[in-house]
Amino acid sequence: MSYDLMVFQKDAAPLRKKEFMDWYQNQTEWTEDHSYDDPSNTSDDLRNWYIEMQKSFPDINGPNASDDNGSPNETDYSIGKNVIYAAFNWSQAETAYQKTVELAAKHNVGFFDASGSSDIWIPDGNGELKKLKENETKPWWKFW
Template sequence: MSYDLMVFDPTVAPKERKDFMKWYAQQTEWEEDHSYQDNEVSTEGLQAWFKDMIEYFPPMNGPLASEDDDNPKVTDHCVGKHVIYSAFSWSVAEEAYPKMRELSIKHSIGFFDASADNGEILFPSSAVELEVTKPWWKFW
């Protein structure tokens, strides 16, 4: 089992939780007609986020895959057209959550805590209202 977080294109994701969760379920069926290991299929914002994120949490698979199999930060990033779903080792959860959230704000994309019951859904317009330095475990 992994610690899962997702970033998304806020222009296509529903803003109401119930609708968002339906959309999320559709996105994670992985039915798009492309490889889910190539960040080039995503929007510009998601691609920019990915390039920053892999400096901290290198990809497990795909053209930019890390060769360091022993590094717990190596992460399974599944790249869709409108989402990037990242499955982390639980040992790096306390570092992954704030970094992923911080970079989503930097790149004006959405953020979703897929591992939490009733996890945080953050859209760029609401990001400025929240204190980014607050520890991740205090958000719910």
């Protein structure tokens, strides 16, 4: 069993919890017509997150696979067009969570805590992430 976190392209994901969870389920069926080990298949923001994340948590698969077999930091990344799903060793959960959040904010991508609280975090445009509220809606005066 692994400790799973996901980052996603902010413009691709729904901004309501129920719709997001449906979208998440769809994304993790892995039905896109490409290899899920290749970072060239994803957006620039997600690819940049992945490149920097590998410095702390090397990939065990794909073209960037680590030679450091057996390291507790090795991570299995599944790379889609709009998501990167990372399966970490449970012993690395706290460090992985902190690094994932830090780099998600830096690279302007969303973050989903798949193995923990199921919280969804969205980039706020100022280099920070804001937690998506359960019933996030537009203010009443923004009807468009």
